[in-house]
């Protein structure tokens with residue numbers, strides 16, 4: 001039965017997606033051959049994923065390229081039918097795409113656009129008002145709020161094609177949230193944006209989550225998005241969930257469970273002299289960085305303070321992008337370079 005008051009929770013059990021891919025040799029002869037005998041390969045994009053989100057929870061959904069993030073979000077928003085398992089979003093079964101369900105969710109894909117290219121964004125907003133049957137007073141109130149939070153003044157009446165990427169993304173977000181959905185699927189909402197624009201988008205998502213108690217699943221290659229918005233992280237790799245826990249626990253997995261100790265010295269010391277205190281020692285003038293096993297941190301820090309002329313000592317978890325690179329073995333797989341640049 002369709003609930004009248006959705007609770008914005010997300011329940012996913014053993015969700016699977018298999019794609020059938022038709023293979024074709026290159027060239028004309030290849031086309032002919034595939035016409036006569038078509039070869040089909042199956043890609044297991046999602047292999048039995050399960051998790052539950054409480055209403056209002058914000059989670060970062062991370063994983064290397066091709067891990068199955070977009071496929072999962074498309075199944076949760078009802079765009080793709082799962083090959084197995086089930087999902088319940090705000091009490092609804094996504095695959096049915098009921099109108100009441102669509103009014104509770106939104107899917108924002110940073111790489112795709114829903115705004116009408118040749119018209120001002122305002123026209124697309126009016127189309128969405130009609131589609132989602134948003135009452136006039138609610139539409140006006142939401143527009144006022146979004147215009148303020150996203151600084152949309154002056155851009156709503158410009159043709160979408162003439163907007164900058166950042167301006168367009170802000171309008172895309174506004175259009176996607178105009179109906180005040182309770183569950184947000186955000187797939188790379190800040191992709192390609194400059195650092196300031198990324199920050200505006202983050203602030204908007206945070207504000208929306210607090211104001212409406214919306215549940216948010218966010219994928220991003222920019223770790224700054226994830227660390228700014230999410231407490232809990234789901235990591236998917238090769239279609240399987242390999243981590244579900246809080247950010248701090250994910251950080252603990254890095255550097256073999258070690259912490260980064262940073263020192264500012266008053267007197268220069270060589271890396272060789274510092275080797276007994278920790279691993280991965282990096283010396284840059286009077287600044288030193290090293291990795292120390294978690295359980296040893298207090299003992300080693302006391303020794304460093306006793307043995308050297310230390311002006312400052314800090315202990316940090318390794319950056320989350322480094323942890324991800326370590327988890328997946330290769331830095332390029334998680335776009336660590338981009339993530340670092342965006343911080």
Ligand SMILES: Nc1ncnc2c1ncn2[C@@H]1O[C@H](COP(=O)(O)OP(=O)(O)OP(=O)(O)O)[C@@H](O)[C@H]1O
Nearest residue numbers: 019021043045063064065066067068069070071072
């Ligand atoms: N329509 C499709 N047909 C066939 N295979 C597909 C299709 N869409 C995705 N795949 C494959 O399914 C797997 C998961 O893809 P998906 O787009 O879900 O990954 P992702 O984690 O979102 O990756 P990225 O971070 O690169 O966007 C990949 O191996 C991909 O090649």
